[in-house]
Amino acid sequence: MCLAVPAKITRLEDSGLGTVDYLGTEVKANFSLVPQAKMGDWVIIHAGFAISVMDAKEARETLQLFRELAESS
Amino acid sequence: MKELRDPKAIRRLLADIAERARRLPAPPRLMEVCGTHTMSLFRHGLTPRLAEAGVEMVSGPGCPVCITPDGLHEAAIGLVTEVEGLTLATFGDMTRVPTRKGSLQTAAPARDSRVRVVYSPEEALEEAKREPGRQVVFFGVGFETTIPAIAYIVKQAARARLRNFSVLPALWLVPPALKAVLDSKEVAVNGFIYPGHVSAVIGIEPYGFVARDYGVPGAVAGFEPGDILLAVRSVLDQALEGRPRVALEYGRAIRPEGNPTARALMAEVCEPFDAEWRGLGRIPASGLRFKAKYARLSAENAYGLKIRGAGRDLPGCRCGDVLRGVIRPEGCRLFGAKCTPESPLGPCMVSYEGACLVHFKYGRRERTGS
Numbered sequence: 001m002c003l004a005v006p007a008k009i010t011r012l013e014d015s016g017l018g019t020v021d022y023l024g025t026e027v028k029a030n031f032s033l034v035p036q037a038k039m040g041d042w043v044i045i046h047a048g049f050a051i052s053v054m055d056a057k058e059a060r061e062t063l064q065l066f067r068e069l070a071e072s073s
Numbered sequence: 074m075k076e077l078r079d080p081k082a083i084r085r086l087l088a089d090i091a092e093r094a095r096r097l098p099a100p101p102r103l104m105e106v107c108g109t110h111t112m113s114l115f116r117h118g119l120t121p122r123l124a125e126a127g128v129e130m131v132s133g134p135g136c137p138v139c140i141t142p143d144g145l146h147e148a149a150i151g152l153v154t155e156v157e158g159l160t161l162a163t164f165g166d167m168t169r170v171p172t173r174k175g176s177l178q179t180a181a182p183a184r185d186s187r188v189r190v191v192y193s194p195e196e197a198l199e200e201a202k203r204e205p206g207r208q209v210v211f212f213g214v215g216f217e218t219t220i221p222a223i224a225y226i227v228k229q230a231a232r233a234r235l236r237n238f239s240v241l242p243a244l245w246l247v248p249p250a251l252k253a254v255l256d257s258k259e260v261a262v263n264g265f266i267y268p269g270h271v272s273a274v275i276g277i278e279p280y281g282f283v284a285r286d287y288g289v290p291g292a293v294a295g296f297e298p299g300d301i302l303l304a305v306r307s308v309l310d311q312a313l314e315g316r317p318r319v320a321l322e323y324g325r326a327i328r329p330e331g332n333p334t335a336r337a338l339m340a341e342v343c344e345p346f347d348a349e350w351r352g353l354g355r356i357p358a359s360g361l362r363f364k365a366k367y368a369r370l371s372a373e374n375a376y377g378l379k380i381r382g383a384g385r386d387l388p389g390c391r392c393g394d395v396l397r398g399v400i401r402p403e404g405c406r407l408f409g410a411k412c413t414p415e416s417p418l419g420p421c422m423v424s425y426e427g428a429c430l431v432h433f434k435y436g437r438r439e440r441t442g443s
């Protein structure tokens with residue numbers, strides 16, 4: 001049920017329905033719970049519903065942190 | 074995000090964790106609440122590496138399929154075997170949970186009735202719209218992650234005035250269960266790894282009482298190996314500083330305030346009640362049912378179901394103890410012998426995030442260290 005990997009929004013209709021690209025596959029999704037979502041955003045999908053929009057800045061910071069961790073080992 | 078699996082970064086985090094664990098007065102025991110974390114910890118071999126670093130991980134009650142008591146599973150089986158022309162739709166794992174009445178998969182449906190596996194609750198609603206002559210019941214199970222989706226379809230069904238659709242709710246709230254684990258004092262938990270996607274909905278505040286009232290630190294984690302280790306390190310830092318709080322180590326996916334739209338929908342459709350959990354018993358305000366306005370859409374009302382409360386295990390099965398973290402799956406004498414993924418004797422061996430299944434699938438590889 002719980003997809004741990006984010007998916008990218010590829011279609012977004014006014015009704016709140018649309019599709020995401022999940023690991024290369026087009027999947028139907030409902031975006032009613034994330035009204036702020038835009039085309040191209042990355043989202044967490046759970047049981048067919050997007051429940052969260054990924055934060056690009058936070059994601060970059062996490063990557064940076066892990067690069068530093070790897071270098072310091 | 075391969076960086077979050079980089080062996081060098083992982084080694085560094087494990088070294089940090091070992092160094093901190095050594096400075097604590099006693100070896101810390103951390104509970105990972107979410108079944109998806111259990112799976113990630115095992116799949117990546119982290120549980121034994123954390124043990125080497127001096128941190129014991131125990132699994133908690135974070136598998137909604139597992140904590141749903143037998144009474145509800147049996148009610149679902151009763152519906153599809155006794156009511157004609159009915160579709161019982163649910164998530165795949167739910168169909169294989171064994172009870173005294175068999176499972177949804179082994180049940181012989183009444184005339185023109187069937188069990189249907191769906192990925193999204195919307196698929197059940199669509200079937201009800203498409204086939205007005207057929208009764209459709211969605212056996213809706215989940216934590217706060219799934220509840221907004223279920224609230225959404227209930228609201229849609231009410232708006233469309235559907236007469237042939239209802240939901241059998243098995244809706245569970247995580248924070249009251251954590252309180253029950255802490256109050257029972259059966260396992261000393263020195264820290265929590267909070268579920269990633271439950272927190273996407275509820276945010277971090279609902280865990281605040283754990284730090285405030287019990288002095289137990291915790292961190293919300295993502296699902297990559299690096300995410301989990303970062304959270305473990307944060308919990309140990311909090312313990313060393315003597316300043317327990319709720320740290321958010323999954324900021325890329327989760328806002329501290331959670332998802333207000335999803336919560337508003339939950340609050341509009343559902344209200345809390347004292348629900349009965351498998352293994353944990355009755356917990357105050359730990360389950361959700363539909364408010365009076367939507368009561369007609371609850372299968373309990375639509376079919377006058379009498380649901381037996383207690384979450385009994387089948388004889389010999391110790392899922393209840395596993396869910397409370399009191400025993401590890403290996404502590405059940407049926408584990409891997411009479412109880413296997415092919416012929417499970419309890420839900421913890423059925424669900425893909427059930428502790429028994431995860432230990433069975435990944436445990437052996439771990440023991441050989443490969």
Ligand code: SF4
Nearest residue numbers: 390391392405412419
């Ligand atoms: S191993 Fe099987 S019988 Fe034992 S607790 Fe787990 S699910 Fe129940």
